[in-house]
Amino acid sequence: MIRSLRVRLMLAAAMLAVIFMLATLPALQGAYSLALEGAIEQRLASDVTTLISAARVEDGHLMMPLMLPGEQFNLPDSRLLGYIYDRNGQLVWRSRATEDENINYHPRYDGTGNEFAKIKEPNGEEFFVYDVEIKLLGGRNAAFSIVALQPVREYQVIIAGLREKLYLGFGAALLVLLILLWAGLTWGLRALKGLSQELDQVEAGSRESLSEEHPRELLRLTGSLNRLLLSEREQRIRYRDSLGDLAHSLKTPLAVLQGVSETIAKRPEDLEQARILQSQIERMSQQIDYQLQRASLRKSGLVRHHVSL
Structure with missing residues (x-):
């Protein structure tokens, strides 16, 4: 294909x-x-x-x-x-x-x-x-x-001579026509190449939306993409705010659990349970910090590739 x-x-x-x-x-x-x-x-x-x-x-x-x-x-x-x-x-x-x-x-x-x-x-x-x-x-x-x-x-x-000349003439004309067509298509598709470059910039995070300096036939497409990018940006902001609110709302319960863990750790018979509770609290705290850090990234752009570490 x-x-x-x-x-x-x-x-x-x-x-x-x-x-x-x-x-x-x-x-x-x-x-x-x-x-x-x-x-x-x-x-x-x-x-x-x-x-x-x-x-x-x-x-x-x-x-x-x-x-x-x-x-x-x-x-x-x-x-x-x-x-x-x-x-x-x-x-x-x-x-x-x-x-x-x-x-x-x-x-x-x-x-x-x-x-x-x-x-x-x-x-x-x-x-x-x-x-x-x-x-x-x-x-x-x-x-x-x-x-x-x-x-x-x-x-x-x-x-027969005329037929040979016609074949040669039409062959040369076809070659010239193909060269002109290739040049014309290259010039005509330059707008799509420019659109592709702008999409690369959007994916890299260097620009937030597509420009309107495109042919009329592509303006509907660029408008739809800009609306999609705006919707994605607003959704990312809501997602960041939700993560921030959730993380902050969990900070207080974790602080309470941290105090309870310290109280339990004072009793020798509950030392093992206190150690397990403390490790889980630290793990939850790390997850909350990670989500807060992720939500604070404003210029992350669109993810193009995932690489497994």
Whole structure:
């Protein structure tokens, strides 16, 4: 069982901070993933627009220039892939980077306009696909599906890097937060430490009551303790006075017994009884003197420890 209030509060705050961060991390990752997917969709849409602007229809056939305005379509090792299909799903054009790729994608010319999706190949590789259907090309009737693809692994690398940075950032933030919490709890619990010091002084007898220079939340406690100390002090005074009265009231009977003992001691046959009576009188006198001395102590304070002699 943890007996330190500061440690308890620190552990509770640390648990809440960890739970909050663990709940926040997936939300941040999801928001960033959606934003990144939106950026990829816009980029692929721009790349498809580049293909559309470069395409021409002559005698019912699609004509594409050898060098496209978008440089990435002209590079053989580019990760941006471009395809053009007719309305029957037949491939009529592909970019240079697709020569070493075998993408199993079959567009559906169903009038949906454009579509952004994610596909997975049999070899396990995934691609982002942006498919746009066109009916007019250069002012002439045309029916083509223009497709731009980008590998998902680049997106996954970015997400993995972001996740690592988030973990590192949240870990550093958690460490700073714990340090600030420890400092704040130390400052906030200073009032309890001051109260504990005053209680030690009361127990040692160096002060009679607690001060009122404490936070409002502790004033009720300090007021109750002061009333308790006052009640204990008054009870101790009554106890001292009662002991004093009792001791003084016993002094006279003891003096009478002392005289009787001395009278009895003059008779030889009662000498033993007189000796026993005298020892008991002395013992009672010692007890009365001890109680009088104990009652006269005014600055004894509260007893903290008992040590057997």
